[in-house]
Amino acid sequence: MSTPSHSNPVPEPVPQLDLAAQYAAISAEIRTAVERVMGSQQFVLGREGTALEDEIAALCGVAHGVGLASGTDALILALRACGVQAGDEELLPPFTFVATGSAVSALGAKPVFADIRPDTYNMDPAELERRVTPRTRAIVAVHLYGLAADMDPILAFAKARKLPVIEDNAQAIGASYKGRRTGSLGDAACLSFYPTKNLGAYGDAGMVVTNSPELAERVRTLRNHGQTGKYLSSEPGWNSRLDEMQAAILRVKLRYLSNWQGARQSHAAEYNRLFSQIPGVMPPHVPERFEHVYHQYTIRVEFRDALQAFLSERKIGSTVYYPYPLHLQPLYKSLGHKLRDFPHAERAAQEVLSLPMYPELRNEQIARVAEAVGEFLKC
Numbered sequence: 001m002s003t004p005s006h007s008n009p010v011p012e013p014v015p016q017l018d019l020a021a022q023y024a025a026i027s028a029e030i031r032t033a034v035e036r037v038m039g040s041q042q043f044v045l046g047r048e049g050t051a052l053e054d055e056i057a058a059l060c061g062v063a064h065g066v067g068l069a070s071g072t073d074a075l076i077l078a079l080r081a082c083g084v085q086a087g088d089e090e091l092l093p094p095f096t097f098v099a100t101g102s103a104v105s106a107l108g109a110k111p112v113f114a115d116i117r118p119d120t121y122n123m124d125p126a127e128l129e130r131r132v133t134p135r136t137r138a139i140v141a142v143h144l145y146g147l148a149a150d151m152d153p154i155l156a157f158a159k160a161r162k163l164p165v166i167e168d169n170a171q172a173i174g175a176s177y178k179g180r181r182t183g184s185l186g187d188a189a190c191l192s193f194y195p196t197k198n199l200g201a202y203g204d205a206g207m208v209v210t211n212s213p214e215l216a217e218r219v220r221t222l223r224n225h226g227q228t229g230k231y232l233s234s235e236p237g238w239n240s241r242l243d244e245m246q247a248a249i250l251r252v253k254l255r256y257l258s259n260w261q262g263a264r265q266s267h268a269a270e271y272n273r274l275f276s277q278i279p280g281v282m283p284p285h286v287p288e289r290f291e292h293v294y295h296q297y298t299i300r301v302e303f304r305d306a307l308q309a310f311l312s313e314r315k316i317g318s319t320v321y322y323p324y325p326l327h328l329q330p331l332y333k334s335l336g337h338k339l340r341d342f343p344h345a346e347r348a349a350q351e352v353l354s355l356p357m358y359p360e361l362r363n364e365q366i367a368r369v370a371e372a373v374g375e376f377l378k379c
């Protein structure tokens with residue numbers, strides 16, 4: 001005779017990101033958009049791309065958008081359009097995705113790091129004075145995890161030295177800083193539509209947004225082989241054109257972005273509420289008049305690697321963004337940095353952990369994550 005099993009059911013996994021849940025909700029509209037592009041048989045630099053450029057520029061509160069093949073290209077071309085050349089120095093934070101630095105290196109310029117603030121993980125404006133040299137040519141401010149860098153002092157520093165400021169807004173579309181949208185704060189801003197971003201394509205895509213007609217025109221020329229007329233090139237450029245399929249997909253998703261952002265913010269509030277009862281967890285710090293869009297919900301804890309393993313055993317996804325600060329990457333060995341050069345970036349790299357965060361996340365999943373973190377910290 002078989003006996004009924006009373007063992008606990010295996011809890012449902014909580015992934016760090018669930019793009020399939022998002023696709024399930026919008027697949028009919030996506031398919032219609034893709035069909036529309038197929039019907040037009042125009043795949044590069046067409047109506048969808050132009051419409052997306054206008055829509056994203058409006059969202060960021062600027063006059064121009066230039067669609068590109070990736071966020072990395074957006075950084076490279078924005079820097080190039082601002083006049084960055086081989087041998088120049090660029091100030092940027094060491095705690096970011098490697099693309100922020102490698103875009104500078106791609107132009108033969110040198111990344112010069114300015115440490116981050118330990119509470120926001122973004123560039124500390126007070127560090128700029130220590131790092132600037134006569135060779136400094138631009139500043140790249142990153143809005144990490146969906147939270148703006150403290151732009152007013154960065155912009156004031158740049159203005160006094162006539163340096164352009166590029167916002168790396170890859171992770172913070174829709175965020176705002178003292179009532180102004182990220183993307184509208186510097187001379188130009190770069191967006192990434194990498195699939196995992198808050199507004200993600202189904203492949204690679206990116207954009208430069210700016211209020212400057214000259215910078216927009218320069219990027220437009222550079223993305224298409226430096227052509228200023230049909231088969232007439234005035235300088236070496238790239239092929240970095242946004243394709244119509246991605247633009248059409250992004251236009252569908254853009255209509256949902258504000259709702260998705262609201263959902264991320266309410267999930268963050270729920271995590272914050274639960275973590276306020278768990279000592280040992282530092283939730284994201286959001287300064288007054290900053291609006292965080294929670295591309296990532298990133299906590300800080302001691303014994304981070306052990307916590308990650310503990311969560312993984314319980315089928316809870318988490319990711320370390322980023323385990324190696326740029327100055328300690330093998331890529332930048334030649335810069336001669338050593339441990340303790342940028343202590344706040346190094347400590348963040350040891351202690352941060354990004355927890356499950358996506359619009360479709362449910363409160364019971366958040367509760368399960370917080371409970372597991374609490375259980376670990378009690379051990």
Ligand SMILES: Cc1ncc(COP(=O)(O)O)c(C=O)c1O
Binds near residue numbers: 071100192
């Ligand atoms: C901070 C940051 N900068 C730049 C990039 C580069 O964007 P992409 O992957 O679209 O080239 C990314 C994303 O991957 C990013 O997170």
